[in-house]
Amino acid sequence: MSAAGAGAGVEAGFSSEELLSLRFPLHRACRDGDLATLCSLLQQTPHAHLTSEDSFYGWTPVHWAAHFGKLECLVQLVRAGATLNVSTTRYAQTPAHIAAFGGHPQCLVWLIQAGANINKPDCEGETPIHKAARSGSLECISALVANGAHVDNPKKSIRVLDWLFERHSTRPLFHHAFAVDVV
Template identity: 30%
Template sequence: MGQGLSCRTTHENGLFTAVQFGDSDTVQTLLERDQTLIHQTTVYDRHSALHIAAANGQIEIVSMLLNRSVNPDLLNRYKQTPLMLAAMHGRISCVQKLIQTGANILMFDSLNGRTCLHYAAYYGHSDCLQAILSAAQSSRVAASWGFTRFVNIRDGKGATPLHLAARQRRPECVHILLDNGALVCASTGGYGFTGKHSTSLSC
């Protein structure tokens, strides 16, 4: 039993390394050898292969995993989805692929209570931000939540994507959000942030 566990762990490490560096041939070989590896996660952060592929912009592997019916909304230790990590790291092709496959844009992590929209705005990835907003206009989010409500969604400390973009000095994201109906609110409480920051960047 111990030897089998050791071998399994070796396969896991090999899979995650191959995913990180975009070695699709090795990924395919490992998954064909042991299909259960597709459900494994890293020990501490509980990142799946899809999380790692999305965060590193490995679109070929993202597509391979999704074609194997991997859930696009898998959660890591902090309840972050692959879409959140792709938006966080500015991996636009992965963001688009995940959205096309049905990834839920209205999920909140447990770290900051943020969505993929918050992360795209915070890190200044305007292309990812626009892709998520476009998806929101044509997805069930628009019908169930309302597009304007989604654009102004607050994180765990009360900050909207606009507040985060302005606070991090991401003028392009600020403009995109304002053009899509983001509201310049008076305060976000937990951040001590006022609308003045947003208007100063929107000029």
């Protein structure tokens, strides 16, 4: 089979859904939150498939679970040997980046408690807190700050707090995200 296009990620003759099912069944099970299928596949699949990147986004199964907020899938993948801090080849994003951008605080907190690096920058120099701020996920921002995320990144020209104020222009937002008094 040949690739349909350099950026298309779909092979000739197959829809993206078919390709996901045929070539990336672990990824699909994580997307769908299909724990029974995931556990069955994990028993049959070589360990190397845990780090296999899909041809759509360059994500591993852990990234898919984090993006779709499938906490139980994350737990099973890590038990099977998946790495928490695996970075995508394309954008150097970790599952913590993906969970933060997707607005999944429960997955993010679990990743943090399991040892994920929440201050690792991606190819743009953004850490998970930047992704949470970009998506407007106050719960993820709160979880990251409470667990020691660096709010300022010298490699980024804009501070996370400045970006939040600029984007949302509200003081209650700051109160909610950081539970502090604003003067």
